[in-house]
Every structure is written in C-alpha cells, then in structure tokens.
Amino acid sequence: MTELYPLALRLTGRKVLVVGGGAVATRRVPALISAGARVLLVSPHLTPALQSLVDAGRITWLARRFQPEDVDGAWLVQVAVDDNLAAAAVSAAALERRVFCVRADDREAATAWTPAVSRHGQVTVAVTAGGDPHRAQVVRDAIRDGLADGTLPGCHVPETPAGFRGPGPETAAAPGRVVLVGAGPGDPELITVKGRRLLAAADVVVADRLVPGLLLDELRPEVELVDASKIPYGPAKAQEEINRIIVDRARAGSFVVRLKGGDPYVFGRGGEEAIACAEAGVPVTVVPGVTSSIAVPAVAGIPVTHRGVAHEFTVVSGHVAPDDPSSLVDWPSLGGMRGTVVILMGLKNLPKIAATLLANGRSADTPAAVVQEGTTGDQRVVKATLGDVTEKTAAAGIRPPAIVVVGDVVEALNSVPLP
Numbered sequence: 001m002t003e004l005y006p007l008a009l010r011l012t013g014r015k016v017l018v019v020g021g022g023a024v025a026t027r028r029v030p031a032l033i034s035a036g037a038r039v040l041l042v043s044p045h046l047t048p049a050l051q052s053l054v055d056a057g058r059i060t061w062l063a064r065r066f067q068p069e070d071v072d073g074a075w076l077v078q079v080a081v082d083d084n085l086a087a088a089a090v091s092a093a094a095l096e097r098r099v100f101c102v103r104a105d106d107r108e109a110a111t112a113w114t115p116a117v118s119r120h121g122q123v124t125v126a127v128t129a130g131g132d133p134h135r136a137q138v139v140r141d142a143i144r145d146g147l148a149d150g151t152l153p154g155c156h157v158p159e160t161p162a163g164f165r166g167p168g169p170e171t172a173a174a175p176g177r178v179v180l181v182g183a184g185p186g187d188p189e190l191i192t193v194k195g196r197r198l199l200a201a202a203d204v205v206v207a208d209r210l211v212p213g214l215l216l217d218e219l220r221p222e223v224e225l226v227d228a229s230k231i232p233y234g235p236a237k238a239q240e241e242i243n244r245i246i247v248d249r250a251r252a253g254s255f256v257v258r259l260k261g262g263d264p265y266v267f268g269r270g271g272e273e274a275i276a277c278a279e280a281g282v283p284v285t286v287v288p289g290v291t292s293s294i295a296v297p298a299v300a301g302i303p304v305t306h307r308g309v310a311h312e313f314t315v316v317s318g319h320v321a322p323d324d325p326s327s328l329v330d331w332p333s334l335g336g337m338r339g340t341v342v343i344l345m346g347l348k349n350l351p352k353i354a355a356t357l358l359a360n361g362r363s364a365d366t367p368a369a370v371v372q373e374g375t376t377g378d379q380r381v382v383k384a385t386l387g388d389v390t391e392k393t394a395a396a397g398i399r400p401p402a403i404v405v406v407g408d409v410v411e412a413l414n415s416v417p418l419p
Helices: 023-034 048-055 084-096 133-149 193-201 213-217 235-251 270-279 292-299 331-335 350-359 389-396
Strands: 015-019 038-042 060-062 076-079 100-103 116-120 123-127 177-182 204-207 224-227 255-260 284-287 313-317 340-344 367-372 380-385 402-406
Touching (some): 015 084, 023 076, 048 060, 076 084, 116 133, 123 133, 133 193, 204 235, 235 255, 235 270, 255 270, 292 340, 292 367, 380 389
Parallel strands (some): 038 060, 204 255
16 A cells, blocks of 8 residues: 655645535534634535534535535545545546545545544644554544543643733743643543643642542652642631742743642632732633532432523532621522522531521422532432421531532432433
C-alpha cells in the first residue's frame, strides 16, 4: 500500500465543500467549523443538527443536488453520501480541479482520508492506521487516555486556557496561571474531560476536602499538593490563606489548579479566588464542574424538574439558619413555591429549614429526601415528607455532606427501577 503523507490543514476563512446532509455530514461539519472553514453544504435535505447550524449562520446550505461548479474555489471536499455514483461524480469534479477529496463511501477512491482524531487543548492526535478505522480508534484512544491522565511524557504543559482572566499579560513570558477546576459531586469519573486534562498538567494542586481522592492519586509524583481543608484559622482567614497560596505559587511560575468539589461558582467561593488572582495580576480561568445540586438528586433517582410535576427548581445554601440575620435566602418565598427546592449544606439547620418552609405555605405532606455522599459508593438516601424529614434523617444517622431535596419530584420516578 502507498504511504500516506500526513498534513495539518489551516482552513480558517477557506471554503470547504461538503456534499450530503445526513449522519456522516453531521459528524464531520463541526470539526470544519471549529477549524474556521467556510463550509458550503450541498444536499436536498438536512438533519436537524445541520439545519440548526444553517439557522445560526454557521454554514451555508444549497438545497439541491451537487453540481460540478460547486467545487470551484474549494480547498477541500468532503463527500458524505452513500450513493457511489453520486460520490464518484463529486470526486471526479474535485480531481479535475486538483482539490483533495474525502469520500465516506469509498476510501480507496478518495484522494484524502480523515483520521481518528482526539483533541486536548493545543494537542491534536490524528491516527490513520493504514486505513483500518477500528485500529486507528484503538490507538487514538490509548493516546487520548495518556494525555488525559498525564502518563504520556511531555504532555503536562497546558495551553493558555480560555475564560476569565486577570489583567496580567497573556504572553509566552507571562508568569504562572491559575485554573479553578470543578471536580464534580464525588464520583471521580464525573470530573469534566477538560478538568481532568488540566489537573494532569498541574504543578501545584490546592484541593478541597470534598474532592474525590482518586483524582489526587493520579497526580504526578512531583506535583505539590496543598490540602486546603487543613489550612488553619476560621473560614474567612482560611480563604485568605488559600488565595495567598494560589497567587504566590502562580507568581513563582507554577501552573496552579484549584480543585474544588462540585462547581467552583456554586457555593464554592470560586468568585473570591478569581478576584484575588485578578487583583494580583495572575491569569485565571474557570473550568465548570458537575454541580452536586443537580447530579446528586439525579443519581438518587430524583430529577429536579419533571414534565407535569415541576417547572422550576431553586438551589440554596442552608449553612446559615433561616432565622439568622445574616441569611440572604428568602425562605418565606420558598415556602410559597410549587417547584423543587435543593438545599446544600443544610443538614445542621434542617429542623429550622423544614419548620420555616412549613410555616410559609409548604404542606407537611410534600415529599422530601436527604442524600448523603451522593454519587459515591457510600451514598445513602432517606425519603420522607417535609413534616417528618428531620426525625427520619436523625434516626438514620445521616451525616454531611448531604443534600436535601423538597418537592413532588422526589416521588416522580418511584416506578422506575434504579441500579
């Protein structure tokens, strides 16, 4: 077999013709858009996903069959039809105009192949494996996993991430940077792909108590791990010390990952840390995490919204009691709501929270649930009503971290068998 010549195409602002509007085109077009190509799609019909791209003005659609002049001005042609005769006509027109042509129906008749691809920031992995797509995917996935967990040598230096940044210069000579990464609700597999990749790239990791321990076990031996839960002082002083650590390490040139349970901006004080970095001139960005306020009820069989049951849900912090003057939650309004209420950090104040909701209109028969250590192997669920949730929770010995859910959604999936 003839050897292939690998090449990376710079398609920004350049025309790429895609012929076909079915499943293959649906898979191929997003990567072309991401590469900045001006995509012209020719097909009598489109999938809904492609139609949405047309409606958004991201691609141009000609609602007809292919004509040879469609190739004029194109730098690349993708044939995404399974009709061999139609595909041959497209590749013949491309060949006549000396334009490389990818064919989904016949690789051997094509002048270019699309490899199995995986992207990790600025690193793009493309594998062809001699035309064997299955083998290419296996090799691609092995490299992808090595990039994700940091075991592939030389891949721990991160790209400059997109997102919120401080006023520091974004240059190659800039000092270190900070990324606030949401680690998810407890199951180590629920961190995002980007979060895991950047964690593997870290020089310093500042971790919260609720971060999945298995994620820390995957860190490279030379990574400095700072356990934020062991920082002394009261809550305010501890936060000041965390801010100081991440700023100082970044100023020293390190890539710092501030690893936080759930999502950094959902009762995680991520905003305070972002402000501290910005004020210090340290570039900072945020990688959102799967928030426990939605994920934990879901894994426990409770959808926070459900058609015909709840059209709204509210997430509140319960670490300050409803009768405390410093509470910012409008508890009386929550009592009058019909939707779902999800309460984080509310176990200690559950008796007062339940009493306040009852006093402001919620029925004592309203379903309620408390989920301890959701998404982990130690998950426990207590189902009750708002009237007896305090007693049942205490009797079951539920301890933090736990999430409280109040609303009819607690019973919405009772008929669905759960693993």
